[in-house]
Amino acid sequence: MTTERSEGTIKHSLDTVKHAAGTPEVEQPWKELGLKEDEYARIREILGRRPTGAELAMYSVMWSEHCSYKSSKVHLRQFGEKVPENDAMLVGIGENAGVVDVGQGYAVTFKVESHNHPSYIEPYQGAATGVGGIVRDILAMGARPVAVVDPLRFGAADHPDTRRVLPGVVAGIGGYGNCLGLPNIGGEVVFDACYQGNPLVNAGCIGVMKHEDIHLAKASGAGNKVILYGARTGGDGIGGVSVLASETFDDAKPTKRPAVQVGDPFQEKLLIECTLEIFAEKLVDGIQDLGGAGLSCATSELASAGSGGMRVELDTVPLRDSSLSPEEILMSESQERMCAIVEPQHVDRFMEICEKWDVIATVIGEVTEGSQLEIFWHGEQIVDVPPRTVAHEGPVYERPYARPSWQDALQADDANKLARPADGDELREQVLKLVASPNQASKAWITDQYDRFVQGNTVLAMPEDAGMVRIDAETGLGVTMATDGNGRYAKLDPYAGAQLALAESYRNVATTGAKPLAISNCLNFGSPEDPDVMWQFAEATRGLADGCLELGTPVTGGNVSLYNQTGETAIHPTPVVAVLGVIDDVSRRTPMAFAEEGQLLYLLGDTHEELGGSAWSEVVHGHLGGLPPKVDLAREKLLGEILISASRDGMIDAAHDLSDGGLIQAVTESCLRGGKGARLVVPDGIDPFVFLFSESAGRAVVSIPRSEELRFNDMCGARGLPVARIGVVDGSGADAAIEVQGQFGIPLAELKEAHEATIPGLLAQ
Known part of the structure; x- marks a missing residue:
């Protein structure tokens, strides 16, 4: 059997489960795929054999820093342990996004994610697909997306590379969001030399639904069909955000810079409207968007959160590139895709709605009575894994950390x-x-490229302290969001810096007249392998958890972005905090x-x-x-x-x-x-x-x-x-x-x- 490397992917003749069990000595490119030696050994222990190439691909992306939170889990637990959920919490940490009750039967879901590394390599597509990804997270909860925000950090304002990165990022955010018809109501733009080579492109989204419309990512009910719908799967983004956001940039390692995803906002708009109609007719039992780690994530997370197993026929996946190998299909992060669990009697109607919206939909598998995730390629089994070991039982590291000597x-x-x-x-x-000065000057040149008032429900938008949208035209009920984070404060004192970010975002919401309810966060730091950085992360996380406890604002979810550094130079610790508030009548904002x-x-x-x-x-x-x-x-x-x-x-x-x-x-x-x-x-x-x-x-x-x-x-x-x-x-x-x-x-x-x-x-x- 031959095996060769190609830009962070693996290409070889078909490696079946049966073949893997009989060839334990075969060398595999686990290191090139970002796995550590002990992680590869653990995969072999879990399976009782060496993994197939497809299984190795799945574990490598799902056990990446970006997907598994392996260096941050031990600290993130504080958000659940210290901060009690308040009466408004409907869905907390662990789902695609948190959900809170805002009254009058409405629920609001919101989240902030990062797309930092892809946006440095390809600013337009990196930022555009960051918006697309967070919008699908909100959609997957059952909500209609109603607004986006964009907390951004760039290098020195007068640096030549900032003139390359910033206009592309802004154009990507505006181009994608404007095409979706979503108002961009908030965020901030900060310049600092520490972000040179490591811009922070964080994107947030707010969605609205009724309580009864909440959907979760789970695959239950043996015989229920697994339907992949949306765009075709291509070679863009293979190992993209999952591997790319799990390594420090190093010019000597170009293979650590995989392809950036390519977005199509018009396809996403069709996907949104199609999905909302499917929700309205109550045709799905579980749903998951395809973002980081693509099908590897969607199938393993749905199966892991469900009550049985799953069988997938991978060769039925619609492709843009017929030359893709099974491993590449599983790792691809092509955009504008969703995966739904549908009862057999609802499949025909599901397909009719997809056809109406010109959205490709394909039954690729079904829920089984077993406990395994099984994937087949032209009748040959290439994956046979316990799904929880892929999706939820990855490595957990207690990285060493110490207060920096400086x-x-x-x-x-x-x-x-x-x-x-x-x-x-x-x-x-x-x-x-x-x-x-660049940080205090008007950002109108940037924000004027965004449509802030599309849909006609925007009440407040940049440069106001917080963005506000009306969610009920009759009563005037509205929600507000602010995002804040001062990396300079956090560099001086990470514990206090995180609390100052929380305090400012909380204050900005209250300044508009809205009551703060809950938070999401996007924690941007350097390499977790540096004890100085891990100390900053540990202190910031502790500070944020303690602050949320005192303010009574539960954490509904969030994101961690590590390895934001070039060589030995890390960014300032930058915990970005998003606070969601509610106002009973937007006319009094x-x-x-x-x-x-x-x-x-x-x-x-x-x-x-x-x-x-x-x-x-x-x-x-x-x-x-x-x-x-x-x-x-x-x-x-x-x-x-x-x-x-x-x-x-x-x-x-x-x-x-x-x-x-x-x-x-x-x-x-x-x-x-x-x-x-x-x-x-x-x-x-x-x-x-x-x-x-x-x-x-x-x-x-x-x-x-x-x-x-x-x-x-x-x-x-x-x-x-x-x-x-x-x-x-x-x-x-x-x-x-x-x-x-x-x-x-x-x-x-x-x-x-x-x-x-x-x-x-x-x-x-």
Whole structure:
């Protein structure tokens, strides 16, 4: 028998189960497929023989870091052990996506996933198929996808490769999402040299359904048919996200860069509508999308979660490339495919609906009474495995970790000691420099490429604090999502950094007037084989679990992306946290724009001298050091309650959270959004510099009608939240400016030019 390697795949003459049992000495390319020696030995132990080529392909992709979470499982367990599910939880960790009850009989499912490595290699398709994959995860739960979000991280804004990667990623996200007719309502874009060569392309999706429409990924009922439907299977993405996201990039190993999946959003749109009609007629008993690891994942996970076994005739799979081997078919991550479990009496109707939507559908197997996943190729058995060992019982590693030797020195390099502006003129100069910096500048050049209002249900979208969509036109019921994560904070203190990401996302949801319900996360880190990185991961995970426990926001699911580094250089630890909130009437949402002259500006929360990891320290001094802002989750919860109550009772007309860039950044954004100026007064006893640039957490700025001032102050006083009147909305048109009394003034036109020119200047070339 001959065996040869070809770009991360295996090609050889047919290797049957019978042949494998009789040829234990045959050498197999387990190492080239990303398996460790002890993992290969364990596969042989499970099977009692060497695996066939097809079985080896399945185990290799399903036991990859991306699919099995083998380095992160021991830490992720905290999300289930520490954080109790609240009354809103309908489906938790372990399914394609979590589901929460939002009232009025509606359920919402949401999740964030990563497509980092493919997006660096082929930015457009990597990002596009990232959107397609997360949308199918939501669809597989029984929901209609209603909106997407995209938290993004890129290398230095002025680096030549950023000009290659970013436009392609943005075009891919916009091109795929716009074609699906899904509004892109949120996310963020962050630049930092640490992401050079390792951009983070995270994608999230929200879906809506009725409680009774929830579907799960399981294959039960002997005799029920296994139907593969959607696009044909091709050679794109073989070993793609599953293997690609499980190794560190190394220019010396080009075979670790398999083909990136190729997406077809028009096919996905047909698949969505076809699937929703199938759901409406209650024709499926179980369903799974085909994403990472393709058919290997779909068949093994459905069988593993079911009550019996499964038999699959692999040669019946519709192909785009007739030369594909069985191993390649099993590993292919071709997009726009779903796998359904259908009772025999429903098969004909299922096929009729697929034909109506011009979606290819093929019965490829059936559920059996046994316990094995069996796959045949032209009558020859090539797979005979216990499905749980493939899908759910992969390796579990307790990777060594230790606090980095450089952590203490980094924290001792106190940002609070950096040189500060000497007078009002220097303050003014640094404000302009801050609002024009790539991370604080307007991202309109990017977000304008997305359709934010398609379907007509978008209530809030970028650059608002959180995206909001209406899900019931009659009552006004809506949901909100925010995603946040500050890698600079997490580099200084991963435990606090993860909690700050949670706090900011929670605060952003509450700022709109919505009640935070639950979270999803996307945990982006370097190599788990580096003890420094694993310490960062362990601390961030612990911090996030502890934070969710205190805030009462259960974790519904998420994603881990490791090996985000080139050679020895890892990205900053970047836990991205998505918080989902609910609002009973979207007409009372709170926008960020200061829109009414004469309204009073109030600062909620305490301001301290906290500049570690701040935008000011980065922009003015190119510095990263010290400690991040302190986290007070009890204060965050109180602030959220105040913002939600004030919104519900009509006390505030605008609100904006304070985070990167501090108060001056928030006021600038709210003034520019509403086209109105502001006069600010520095409270007694605080340094004007600290007042403007501190990044203390647990704060927001609001605009209040004068008629509501007394009621608002009474509410805050009764609940113990410190507030201070800091100014007034003042000026419009040519006269609009931001004036800090006794320090400086900047015309709004000058701020607008500084804020909006940066990104087009860097990228529109």
